Amino acid sequence: MRYIPSSPAEREALLAAVGAVSIDDLFATVPRAVYRTERPTLPPPASEIEVRRDLGRVAAKNAHLGEWTSFLGAGLYSHHAPAFVSQLLLRGEFLTSYTPYQAEVAQGTLTAIWEFQTHMALLTGMDVANASMYEGASAFVEAVLMAERLTKKRTKVVVSTGVHPEYRQCLRTYLVNFPFTIVEVPLGKDGTTDAGALAAAADDATFAVCVQSPNVFGIVETWKAAADAAHARGALAIGVVNEMFSLAVLEAPGSAEIDIACGEAASFGLAPSFGGPLVGFLACRDAYKRQIPGRLVGRATDADGRSGFCLTLSTREQHIRRERATSNICTNQGLFALAATMTLSVLGKQGLRETAVQCLSKAEYLKAAVKAIPGPFSVAFAGKTFNEFALHCGVPVNEVLRRAEAKKILAGVPYARLEPSASAYRDLLLVAVTERTPRSGLDALLDTLRSF
Amino acid sequence: MRYIPSSPAEREALLAAVGAVSIDDLFATVPRAVYRTERPTLPPPASEIEVRRDLGRVAAKNAHLGEWTSFLGAGLYSHHAPAFVSQLLLRGEFLTSYTPYQAEVAQGTLTAIWEFQTHMALLTGMDVANASMYEGASAFVEAVLMAERLTKKRTKVVVSTGVHPEYRQCLRTYLVNFPFTIVEVPLGKDGTTDAGALAAAADDATFAVCVQSPNVFGIVETWKAAADAAHARGALAIGVVNEMFSLAVLEAPGSAEIDIACGEAASFGLAPSFGGPLVGFLACRDAYKRQIPGRLVGRATDADGRSGFCLTLSTREQHIRRERATSNICTNQGLFALAATMTLSVLGKQGLRETAVQCLSKAEYLKAAVKAIPGPFSVAFAGKTFNEFALHCGVPVNEVLRRAEAKKILAGVPYARLEPSASAYRDLLLVAVTERTPRSGLDALLDTLRSF
Amino acid sequence: MSDHGTLTSPEPLVRADARLDRRRRFGSLFDAPRAGRVGVLLPPLDVPEADPAALYGKAHRPGVEGEVEASEVDVVRHFTRLSQMNFAIDTALYSLGSCTMKHNPRINEEIARLPGFNDTHPYTPEHLSQGNLELLFRLEEALKVLTGFQRVTLQPSAGANGELTGALMIRAAHVKAGNARKHVLVPDSAHGTNPATAHFAGYSVIELASSPRGTVELSELEAKLTDDVAALMITVPNTLGVFEERILEIAKLVHAKGAYLYLDGANFNAFVGKVRPADMGVDVMHMNLHKTFSTPHGGGGPGAGPVGVCPSLVPFLPVPTVEWSDGAFRLEYDRPDSIGKMRAFHGNFGVLVRALTYILSYGSSIHEVAENAVLNANYIRKRLEPFYHLKYEAPSYHEVVFSDRLQAAAGVHNIDIAKRLMDFGFHPPTMSFPLIVPGALMIEPTESEGKDELDAFVDAMIAIAKECETSPGIVTSAPHTTPVGRLDDAATAREASRPGNFAPVLRAPVR
Amino acid sequence: MSDHGTLTSPEPLVRADARLDRRRRFGSLFDAPRAGRVGVLLPPLDVPEADPAALYGKAHRPGVEGEVEASEVDVVRHFTRLSQMNFAIDTALYSLGSCTMKHNPRINEEIARLPGFNDTHPYTPEHLSQGNLELLFRLEEALKVLTGFQRVTLQPSAGANGELTGALMIRAAHVKAGNARKHVLVPDSAHGTNPATAHFAGYSVIELASSPRGTVELSELEAKLTDDVAALMITVPNTLGVFEERILEIAKLVHAKGAYLYLDGANFNAFVGKVRPADMGVDVMHMNLHKTFSTPHGGGGPGAGPVGVCPSLVPFLPVPTVEWSDGAFRLEYDRPDSIGKMRAFHGNFGVLVRALTYILSYGSSIHEVAENAVLNANYIRKRLEPFYHLKYEAPSYHEVVFSDRLQAAAGVHNIDIAKRLMDFGFHPPTMSFPLIVPGALMIEPTESEGKDELDAFVDAMIAIAKECETSPGIVTSAPHTTPVGRLDDAATAREASRPGNFAPVLRAPVR
Numbered sequence A, B: 001m002r003y004i005p006s007s008p009a010e011r012e013a014l015l016a017a018v019g020a021v022s023i024d025d026l027f028a029t030v031p032r033a034v035y036r037t038e039r040p041t042l043p044p045p046a047s048e049i050e051v052r053r054d055l056g057r058v059a060a061k062n063a064h065l066g067e068w069t070s071f072l073g074a075g076l077y078s079h080h081a082p083a084f085v086s087q088l089l090l091r092g093e094f095l096t097s098y099t100p101y102q103a104e105v106a107q108g109t110l111t112a113i114w115e116f117q118t119h120m121a122l123l124t125g126m127d128v129a130n131a132s133m134y135e136g137a138s139a140f141v142e143a144v145l146m147a148e149r150l151t152k153k154r155t156k157v158v159v160s161t162g163v164h165p166e167y168r169q170c171l172r173t174y175l176v177n178f179p180f181t182i183v184e185v186p187l188g189k190d191g192t193t194d195a196g197a198l199a200a201a202a203d204d205a206t207f208a209v210c211v212q213s214p215n216v217f218g219i220v221e222t223w224k225a226a227a228d229a230a231h232a233r234g235a236l237a238i239g240v241v242n243e244m245f246s247l248a249v250l251e252a253p254g255s256a257e258i259d260i261a262c263g264e265a266a267s268f269g270l271a272p273s274f275g276g277p278l279v280g281f282l283a284c285r286d287a288y289k290r291q292i293p294g295r296l297v298g299r300a301t302d303a304d305g306r307s308g309f310c311l312t313l314s315t316r317e318q319h320i321r322r323e324r325a326t327s328n329i330c331t332n333q334g335l336f337a338l339a340a341t342m343t344l345s346v347l348g349k350q351g352l353r354e355t356a357v358q359c360l361s362k363a364e365y366l367k368a369a370v371k372a373i374p375g376p377f378s379v380a381f382a383g384k385t386f387n388e389f390a391l392h393c394g395v396p397v398n399e400v401l402r403r404a405e406a407k408k409i410l411a412g413v414p415y416a417r418l419e420p421s422a423s424a425y426r427d428l429l430l431v432a433v434t435e436r437t438p439r440s441g442l443d444a445l446l447d448t449l450r451s452f
Numbered sequence C, D: 001m002s003d004h005g006t007l008t009s010p011e012p013l014v015r016a017d018a019r020l021d022r023r024r025r026f027g028s029l030f031d032a033p034r035a036g037r038v039g040v041l042l043p044p045l046d047v048p049e050a051d052p053a054a055l056y057g058k059a060h061r062p063g064v065e066g067e068v069e070a071s072e073v074d075v076v077r078h079f080t081r082l083s084q085m086n087f088a089i090d091t092a093l094y095s096l097g098s099c100t101m102k103h104n105p106r107i108n109e110e111i112a113r114l115p116g117f118n119d120t121h122p123y124t125p126e127h128l129s130q131g132n133l134e135l136l137f138r139l140e141e142a143l144k145v146l147t148g149f150q151r152v153t154l155q156p157s158a159g160a161n162g163e164l165t166g167a168l169m170i171r172a173a174h175v176k177a178g179n180a181r182k183h184v185l186v187p188d189s190a191h192g193t194n195p196a197t198a199h200f201a202g203y204s205v206i207e208l209a210s211s212p213r214g215t216v217e218l219s220e221l222e223a224k225l226t227d228d229v230a231a232l233m234i235t236v237p238n239t240l241g242v243f244e245e246r247i248l249e250i251a252k253l254v255h256a257k258g259a260y261l262y263l264d265g266a267n268f269n270a271f272v273g274k275v276r277p278a279d280m281g282v283d284v285m286h287m288n289l290h291k292t293f294s295t296p297h298g299g300g301g302p303g304a305g306p307v308g309v310c311p312s313l314v315p316f317l318p319v320p321t322v323e324w325s326d327g328a329f330r331l332e333y334d335r336p337d338s339i340g341k342m343r344a345f346h347g348n349f350g351v352l353v354r355a356l357t358y359i360l361s362y363g364s365s366i367h368e369v370a371e372n373a374v375l376n377a378n379y380i381r382k383r384l385e386p387f388y389h390l391k392y393e394a395p396s397y398h399e400v401v402f403s404d405r406l407q408a409a410a411g412v413h414n415i416d417i418a419k420r421l422m423d424f425g426f427h428p429p430t431m432s433f434p435l436i437v438p439g440a441l442m443i444e445p446t447e448s449e450g451k452d453e454l455d456a457f458v459d460a461m462i463a464i465a466k467e468c469e470t471s472p473g474i475v476t477s478a479p480h481t482t483p484v485g486r487l488d489d490a491a492t493a494r495e496a497s498r499p500g501n502f503a504p505v506l507r508a509p510v511r
C-alpha cells in the first residue's frame, strides 16, 4: 500500500527482528473470539483516479456557491478568501504538525496562534483570547460554563432568543446534567432583546446574561443592556458574535462592559464547507484568564534571551488538571485559526473596515429596495442591521426559495429551518449579503421578489 | 497596491533618501517625447473577487478533460497526475526561486534536477540528460543542431514523416537560415518508416537521421533502422519520444544504438494546459555531453567533504560562451521538470510498467473492437502500436467528432489538423487512450462509431 | 556515500562561530509597525455607500485599532517563514505517542477542496445538498462496517467532543431508565480528556488503579463497580499500548451492573480492520478521524470525533441523522430522545470528506494499517529495550512507553531526551501521560514509517542514551539546533513559583 | 524588542560545537535503494490485459532498470525536505539582477489551475476552446496597449525563444526584401542570450563597445552600422540599469540603414506603463512574462517570451494567430509569410493565464510597478554607494551594478560577498554579467520589496563591506550557515585545470 512505506521484504525483516513468525503473533492478546481473520467488508482499495471519479461525482450533486448566487447566512457568511491562504495552508509544516507541545520545533504554529489571540482580542475589545474553540456554538457553551465557574454557586443563565437557535440548543444539550436553569428572553417588536425583560430575568442566582449581536435576525443589539442586566446582579455578561466583520463598524463588546466574548470567526476567509471545520473563539478580561477553556500561547524568552512563543497556563487543561480542567477540549481548530489569522493579516485594518462598509451598504441597498416593492414582502424588524435581515414573506417561504432556485439563487435561510417551533417567525426568511455579492445578484433577487 | 509593500509614507521616505522630489525625477533620462504621464488605457485594478469572476467565466467556456471523455493525444497525453504533485509545486521554495546559480541556497532545486536527468537517462537508455528543454519540438530541433555540431561540415538531415508534423515544422522554422537541407522520408504501408528509404536518403553529407517512436500515427518504429542508416554514413541517429510511458514496455533508444534521444516528457503527470508549459528533454551518450544545450547539474563535494549538487559544464552556455554557446536557451522548464520528477518518483519502476501495460491493453481492446465493427471504420495501419492508433474513417472525420461531442466525447485528433497538406492522411483520426480512460469511455466511443 | 536519511558523522553542518552566523530572525507581524500598508483590494462598491457612523450613532466604531497593516508580500513571507520553524510529519518521523501522527495523503486535501464540497453552505436546501448527504451517509456506513455498531454520529468536532457526546447519551439512557447514576470509572492510565469529559457530563470520576500489567485490574473494577456507576471509560489498547486482554469479561461485568462500556477509540489505529469494537461488548466509542483516518492535525486541529453506538443508545444520538428514503437523502430531526445538538451545523464536514477518501483508498486492506502500526511499534520496542527502561512489559500494540529511569540516574530526564531528539531531526515522544509511568517517553511510530526511518529514529535514541552516559550536559542543555532554546521551562517554572501571579504575555499590545 | 526582520546581534542561533549538531542530511532518492516499495495504485485494469512481450517480441523491454522504488510517504518527505534547502522570493529579498525576482501572486496560481484552463488539450476543437482563445486574445490586446505594437505573438517559450522569434522575423523580412544581410549588432553589455540568439538566426555578431556612461556610443554605432547589418539588439534599460537616453536617435540611425531595432524586453519592468517601446522606434521586442508580469520562475522555468512587432513585421509572425470574427475566436494558420512555428501547440499557455491575471490585477495602475522598481533600486544605490564601487554613474533604473573593486584590495571578490550574503538570509546579486563590469554585483530589488526589507538588505551589505575590512576571512570562507559549502568552485576549478577531462557526475548510477 502506497501509504505504508516498508516493502514486503522489509516487513519480513521487521517481523524477524521482533521475533514474530506472523503478524498474528503480534495480536496474540486479542481474545480469539473477536479477532478477525477475514478482510473488512469494504470495497477493494481505490486508486486516486477512482476516488477522484467517485467523489467528484458526489460533489457535483451539490449546489455550490461558485455557481449559485447565495444569500445564505444565519451564522455562517461567505466572505472573500484570499488566494494565498488555501495555498499556504497546504504547506506540510502547518498541515501535518500537531499541537505545539514542543515549542522549539513549533515556533511557526505558536507565533500564528499568538497572533490569532491578538486579533480576537483586538476585534472584541477584550484583554485576552484563547487559541480557538471548535466553532461558535460550543464556544458559547464554554463561555457560559466559564461564567458559572467565575461567579460560583449560581444556577441560572439568561439567554436572549436573539442568540442563534443552534447555539441555544447546544447550551441545552451540554447543560442538561447540571443543576442550572436556562431562561430565554424574547425579542421586542424591533427585533432587539428587550432591555427591561433582560433585567427582569436576571436575579441573584444568575451567573450569566447572554446576547448576540448582530442577533440571529441580523439586528444590532445594545451590549450595554446585557452588561447592565448582568452586573446589577453580580453576574457576568456574555456577548456572542458570529459575523465578525460587524466589529469593524460596531462597538466592541469589550468596550461596552461585556465580560466574555465568544462566537464564530469563520467570516475571515473560511470556506463554508457545509458547516465545518470552522473556528470558534473565546475572549475575556484579563482577570478571568485562569478560567479560560482550551489552549493559550504566551510570549517568553529562552535562556539566551531570544524571544519565542510557548503554550502557557496549561494547568487549566485536561492533560494536567483532568476532571478539574476548565474544559475537556484537546484538539481544537488550529489550521483554521491559522487561516483566519492569515486572512486578517492581509485584510488589515483598512480591509476590515472596507469589507464591513461594503457588507453594510449592500444590505442597506437590498432593504431599501425590498421596502419599495409593493408586493407581499417587508423587512420584518425595524432594528438596525449589518449584513443580514429578516424578510417577512406574505407568501409561503418555500415558494420564494423555489422561484429563486430557478435562477440559481439561494434566496436565504427560512427561520423555520433553525427553530421550527418558533411559529411566530414562521414567515421569515433570513437574507444575508457579503462583499462578494455583486449588485447583479442583489437585483436578481429583487426581481424574484417582484415576480410575486 | 497590495503587491507593492511600501506605504505612501515609506515611498516618500525613499524618495527623500534618494534626493528626488517626485517619481518623475527618476525617469529624467527618458526622452520626454515618449515619457507617458497618463495612465495606461487598461481597466482599473481588479480585485481577486473580480478576477475570479471574470476569468472563471472564461475558463468555463472550455471543454475540459474532467468533464469530457477524451481520446486526444497526438503528442500530448493526459496521464494520472498524483495529488501531491500540484500541492508540493505550490511550495514557495520551489515556485518562487530561480535557476540555481548559487548552489548553497538551491540544493533543493539542484537535487531535483539531477534526479530528472537520471530519470531521463534511465528511461531512454542514455548516459546523460540535461535539465530540461522547453518542450518536445524545440528539444528535437536542439538535438538536430547538436548532431550537426558533433559531425561537422555536413549539411543534410533526414527526418521520418512519422515525426510529429509540428516538430518537423519547427525544424524548418529554425533551420531556414542555415545551409542545411531537410529530407523527409515517407512511411510505408504498415505505418512505419521504410528502412530502405531511410538508408537511401542518408548520404555522406547527412549529419542526422531522425525517427519518432511511437510515431505520430502511434506506430512503433524500429530504432535500429534509423541507427543503421545513420551510422552507415557517419551520421548520428536521433530518436524522438513524446509518449514516455512507451519506454516501460519498448526498447530504449539508447539500447538500440540511437545517439541522441529527445522529446516531450509531459506524460509524467503534467496537466495538458492547452499545450504548455510542458517539459522537453534531451539525452545522449556520454561522449556528446559537451555539445548538450541547456543546463546540467552535477554531483560534487564541498571543502568539508559534504556531498551536494551544482550546475556544471557551464562553459557550453550562453551566459559564458555567448554566440558560441550550444544553444541560446536560458530559462527552461524547471518547475515542470520537477513535477515530472515527483511523478516518476512515486510511480517508480512498478507504476511505470503497470501504467504502460494498462495503456497498451486499452488501446488493444479498442483496436480489436474497431476491427469488429462492420461499418466505415478501420485501423489505418498494420504496424504495432502502444496507446494510440490512426482510425481510418469512411465518413467525414468531422462528422465523427460531432457525433461524439454530443455525448461529451472528444473522439480524437484529425490528422488534417496537424498537417493539412498531407492529403493521403485526410481521413485519419488519431485516437489515444491512457490509464485514465475507463472502459465505459472506450465503449461509449465504440457506440458512436457503431452508430454510423 | 551513505548520505540518505541516515545520521551524519558528528561533523557540524553549521559552523560554530558566533561571528559567522548572522541569520535573520523574525517575530510576529504585530512587532513591525507598517502603518499605511495595504494587503487586499475589494471590488468597487456597486451600490450607494452607507455611512455606518450616521446609521449606528453611539454604537459606531470607527475601526479596529491595533490591527495589522501589511502588504500581501509581507504576509505571504511571514507565514512562509513561520512554517519553516515547524517540525511536521511531512518532514520526518513524529513520535508523539497517542496522537497517531501518520502520513496525511494529499488526495484527501484535493477532494475536500472540491468546490462541490468546500463551497457549500450548511443551510442549502436538502435537495441541493444530495452529494453532501450522500457523503455523510457513506462515511457512516463505512464506520459501521469497521466498528460493528448500529449507528454512528458524525457530528462531534473532535475526540473529546465525541467522548462528551457518548457520555451524554449514556446519561440520557440512564435518565430514561429512571436513574442518571453518579460515577464514571476511569483507569489511572487514561488520557486527560476522559475524566474531564465525565465531569462535564455531570458525573464524578472514580479512578481505577491499573494492574501490574498496566491493564484494568478485574478485582479493582469489581470493587468499584457499584449500582451508581454509569459507565466504564476504557482505552483499547490503553495509553501504554497494551491491549485489554480481558475485555470480554470486563464488558460482561459492566453490563451486569447495568452500566455502559465506553471505549476511547483514540487508539483505533491499533486494531482497525482486525477487531470490531462492538464485538468486544463495547456500547459506545468515539473515533478520532484525525488519528486513525489520516486527516491532518493542522498544528492542533481540526479533528472529528464520530461516535458509534450499540442499538440501545441509538435513540439518543444527536440530531440530525442522515436517512435515505424515497430515493433521496434527508436530514432527520424528529428524534424525541435525542440529546440534541453538539455544535452548530453538521460536524466538521471537511474532515469527514478527508476520512472517507482515506477509507476508500484503503478499502478492504485497511487492516494493514493496524498490522503495520503494531509491527513498527514492536520493532522500536525491541531495539530500544536494551537502552531505555520499560515499566510495563505486556505486549505492545501501536505504541510503546519507555521511561527515563535509567537516564535519570545521570540527571537526565525525559524532557531532556525529548529536546535532544530535536537535534537529531525527530519530533519527541509524548511525555505528559500516562501518569502511571513517571518520566514517560510514549512512542507511536504509526504504520506510515518505513524500516529506514524507524532505524534512523532508533539510532538517534540510542545515540542519546549513550550521550546520557558520556556527556549528559549535551542532553540536558538541548536543543542546540532549533530557532529558540527551551521556553516552556521558564514559563512553567515561573508559574509554579508564583502560582496565580504569573502573567504571561498572551497578545501583542496596542501601539 | 526589535525582533522583526532586522538583523540579530551576532549572537549565534545555532550552538557551535560539532558534538551538539547532529542534524540529518538527505541526498537523492536514488541514493537509498528501497527495493519493493510502491508509491501509486492504479485502477484495476478493466479490459483484457495485453502481453507486451508477446506483442513486441524483440522490441519488448521488461521495465526500466534502476528506477526509483518508493512509497508516497518517502516521496512527499523527500521533496518537502528538498524544498527547505532553497532560498526563494517567498522567503526574502532575492537580489538576483536582471531576473526581476518579484512577488508571485497566488491568485495567478489559482486561476491557472482552474480545470477549464489547466485540464484542456491543445487539439480540442476551436468551438470547445473559446475560453482559451479569448484568454490569448485578451492578453495580446493588453500587451499591445502596454507596448504600442501592432501585434504580439504569445508563442515563444521564454525570453531567449522570443529573441529568436524576433530575429527570425527580422531575417524573413530582409529575405523578402531581397537581402538577408549578415550581421547583428549587440552592445558589449548585453545578456548572453542576445549574441547566442543572433547566431542561431544565422547572423554573425558584431559587438558594440559601450560609452563611458555605459550606453550605446553613437559614433561606434554609426561606424559599425553598415548595409550588411540586419538589426541592432539593445536592452533598455540596459544590463547596467541605465536608460538609453538617445534611443530615438539610435532608432533613426538604424532605420536609416534599413535595419531593424530589436529591444530585449527583459527589463520592461523598469518602464512598463511609463513608456511604450513602439513609441521609441523599436520594431520588435520580446517580453519575459516571468519577469515583468510576475509568473513564477519555478527554479529555472517555465517562462514565456511574447514578441511584439511593428506593422511591417506582422506578416512574419508565427502561426497560428488568434483572430475574432463572426462572433467567435479562431486560430489563423493561413499566413503565407509566417516564419512558421517556434514550438508545438500554442505557447506556455499556463504562464500566459498567470500573466493576464497579473495585468488585470494591476490594470491601469501598472505604471506603479516601474515607478517603485526604479525607486527601490535607487534607494539601494544611494545607501550602498559609500561602501561599494560604482563603475558607471549614469542614473539607475530598475537595478544597480556595483563591483568588488574596493573589496578586491583585501582579497575579497564578488563571489565571496555573494556567499556571505547568504549567511545574512538574502539571495546574492547576479555576478556573471554585465561583462563590462569586472567583479559585478548586479542588484535588482524589484517593486515588491518594502522599505524595511530594503533596509535589512542594505544593512547586510554594509555589514559585509565592514567585515571585508575587519575580518575578510569570514567573507572568503562563506557561506557558513547553508546545508553545504561552496561546491561550484571545486567543479569549475577542476574543469579549468583539465579542460575537456572534467567528468562531473551527471546522474545516479544504475545499481
Ligand SMILES: Cc1ncc(COP(=O)(O)O)c(C=O)c1O
Pocket: A329, A330, A331, C098, C099, C158, C159, C160, C161, C191, C193, C194, C235, C239, C264, C266, C267, C288, C303, C304, C305
Ligand atoms: C487517548 C486519547 N483520548 C482522547 C483524546 C482526545 O481527542 P481529541 O484531541 O481529538 O479531542 C486523545 C488525543 O488527544 C487521546 O490520545
Ligand SMILES: Cc1ncc(COP(=O)(O)O)c(C=O)c1O
Pocket: B329, B330, B331, D098, D099, D158, D159, D160, D161, D191, D193, D194, D235, D239, D264, D266, D267, D288, D303, D304, D305
Ligand atoms: C537581459 C536579459 N535578456 C534575456 C534574457 C533571457 O530570457 P529567458 O531566460 O527568459 O530566456 C534574460 C534572462 O535570463 C535577461 O536577463
